[in-house]
Amino acid sequence: MSEKDWLEDEYFPEAELRFGRRPTPEEAGREFALHGVDARVQHLKRLRDSTPKAMTLNEVADRHAYTKVFRGVHERLRKVGR
Numbered sequence: 001m002s003e004k005d006w007l008e009d010e011y012f013p014e015a016e017l018r019f020g021r022r023p024t025p026e027e028a029g030r031e032f033a034l035h036g037v038d039a040r041v042q043h044l045k046r047l048r049d050s051t052p053k054a055m056t057l058n059e060v061a062d063r064h065a066y067t068k069v070f071r072g073v074h075e076r077l078r079k080v081g082r
Contacts, residue, residue: 006043006050007066029069033077040074 015023015031023031032040047067055063 004050005052006046007063009050010046025065025069028066029073032070033073037074037078037082040070040077044070044074 011028012022015028019027032043035043047070051063052059
């Protein structure tokens with residue numbers, strides 16, 4: 001765990017610049033699916049390794065929603081060889 005939170009510090013600010021707002025977990029999952037397997041693995045590792053030590057219940061729930069979608073997309077694509 002580190003002090004830098006990949007989701008809050010990198011992903012959301014870039015997504016807001018790109019789309020003009022913070023994407024829903026489903027929208028983020030559709031964008032995540034466009035990446036190749038190596039990029040998805042790197043994003044999942046960065047997401048896992050950057051979990052903050054202290055979070056509110058709402059932050060935990062929000063992070064879980066995005067993590068669940070990202071992992072689900074990756075697993076489905078991995079199983080079909082993509």
